Amino acid sequence: MENKKHKIAIVGATGFTGSELARLLCQHENVTIKHITSERHQGKLFSDLHAQFLGIIDQELESADVIKESELDVIFLALPHGVSMDFVKKWKHKKSKIIDLSGDFRLSTPEVYKNWYQKDHVFIEGFEHAVYGQPELFADQIKKSSLVANPGCYPTASILSLAPLISAGLIQEGSVIIDAKSGLTGAGIKANDTTHFSNVNENFKAYGIGIHRHTVEIEEQFSILGKSKVQVQFTPHLLPIDRGILATSYANTTRKLDQESLISMYTDFYKEKPFVRIRNSAPSIKDVRGSHYCDIFPFWDQRTDRVIAISAIDNLLKGAASQAVHNMNLMLGLDEKTGLEQTPLRP
Ligand SMILES: NC(=O)C1=CN([C@@H]2O[C@H](COP(=O)(O)OP(=O)(O)OC[C@H]3O[C@@H](n4cnc5c(N)ncnc54)[C@H](OP(=O)(O)O)[C@@H]3O)[C@@H](O)[C@H]2O)C=CC1
Numbered sequence: 001m002e003n004k005k006h007k008i009a010i011v012g013a014t015g016f017t018g019s020e021l022a023r024l025l026c027q028h029e030n031v032t033i034k035h036i037t038s039e040r041h042q043g044k045l046f047s048d049l050h051a052q053f054l055g056i057i058d059q060e061l062e063s064a065d066v067i068k069e070s071e072l073d074v075i076f077l078a079l080p081h082g083v084s085m086d087f088v089k090k091w092k093h094k095k096s097k098i099i100d101l102s103g104d105f106r107l108s109t110p111e112v113y114k115n116w117y118q119k120d121h122v123f124i125e126g127f128e129h130a131v132y133g134q135p136e137l138f139a140d141q142i143k144k145s146s147l148v149a150n151p152g153c154y155p156t157a158s159i160l161s162l163a164p165l166i167s168a169g170l171i172q173e174g175s176v177i178i179d180a181k182s183g184l185t186g187a188g189i190k191a192n193d194t195t196h197f198s199n200v201n202e203n204f205k206a207y208g209i210g211i212h213r214h215t216v217e218i219e220e221q222f223s224i225l226g227k228s229k230v231q232v233q234f235t236p237h238l239l240p241i242d243r244g245i246l247a248t249s250y251a252n253t254t255r256k257l258d259q260e261s262l263i264s265m266y267t268d269f270y271k272e273k274p275f276v277r278i279r280n281s282a283p284s285i286k287d288v289r290g291s292h293y294c295d296i297f298p299f300w301d302q303r304t305d306r307v308i309a310i311s312a313i314d315n316l317l318k319g320a321a322s323q324a325v326h327n328m329n330l331m332l333g334l335d336e337k338t339g340l341e342q343t344p345l346r347p
């Protein structure tokens with residue numbers, strides 16, 4: 001018997017995460033891409049904009065207006081934050097499940113959203129329904145949800161790096177410091193001064209110091225996992241590479257640990273999570289590039305009695321598109337690994 005194909009749409013398909021979604025979903029055995037949308041490029045072929053899809057997805061880009069009348073199982077929103085919420089509001093009566101890649105529904109309340117995104121939220125109702133889409137941590141809620149807030153890229157790497165210790169209540173309050181670095185595609189497809197070649201090439205800098213919106217996303221998720229308020233110091237950096245995130249997380253623990261028990265705690269925590277790999281040496285960005293893996297090396301520094309957990313992901317995949325597909329698999333009751341077992345791309 002032929003597989004039932006779920007109908008999906010990718011809204012904002014011309015961007016970086018939208019085109020990665022298209023790459024994954026065109027090979028996914030259980031879905032068919034019904035619509036791919038763009039407002040600026042409607043009428044052109046997807047493969048005209050992204051030549052790598054020539055002969056693979058020569059589908060016409062449509063305006064998101066077509067979604068209104070279309071029967072869809074899942075809609076992926078690969079739109080900027082502040083834009084996604086308008087669409088979620090507009091389509092609130094549709095039966096389709098929505099996976100939003102933006103930050104619009106990741107936080108706990110519209111007030112917290114306003115504080116960190118400097119924008120009033122237009123769809124407050126959404127906060128009650130949205131589930132934070134970290135498949136390794138919240139699969140049960142994701143399976144029942146019809147609105148998933150796909151996590152941010154830095155939060156994915158950061159949260160997974162310390163989740164086993166936070167969940168076990170082993171982290172000393174106020175001691176978490178996360179130093180994270182991202183490739184340039186994290187900043188989206190539109191070029192600007194920051195992403196200008198000569199400002200990035202052979203250069204390296206910190207940004208968003210003390211104010212980056214991912215700080216609160218990480219804090220809120222740690223607070224849920226640890227069942228008490230957690231504050232973190234988070235600093236992002238821009239790497240002169242196209243894709244990948246490396247996060248180095250430091251924390252003091254409430255009791256002394258050792259390397260062996262740390263590794264066994266992490267291995268145990270992630271034992272049924274096929275896309276988190278516990279390493280016994282520091283991972284590099286290229287070890288996970290082009291894949292859905294998050295590699296983590298937890299290290300016990302016996303000199304300073306501190307944990308240093310290093311995690312690596314591909315920001316466009318585990319940090320965005322493949323995580324969204326993982327969420328879709330869970331929401332549709334499919335095998336969670338479907339369409340996600342790409343081997344990392346080296347060198
Ligand atoms: N890049 C990354 O590594 C990650 C990104 N994210 C989040 O995912 C979302 C998408 O990111 P990314 O793919 O990088 O973004 P891009 O800037 O690369 O693409 C954005 C897309 O949104 C569309 N768009 C922009 N404004 C509007 C609008 N007003 N109405 C309708 N469509 C619009 C554009 O379509 P067009 O111009 O063709 O009409 C484009 O296709 C963002 O919220 C981002 O924060 C999350 C994790 C990681």
Ligand SMILES: CC(=O)N[C@@H](CCC(=O)OP(=O)(O)O)C(=O)O
Pocket residue numbers: 081101102103151152153154182183184185186187188208214236238
């Ligand atoms: C390198 C770079 O600029 N990265 C982006 C993060 C991209 C992302 O995941 O952000 P969202 O929360 O908007 O989804 C930034 O720091 O704003």
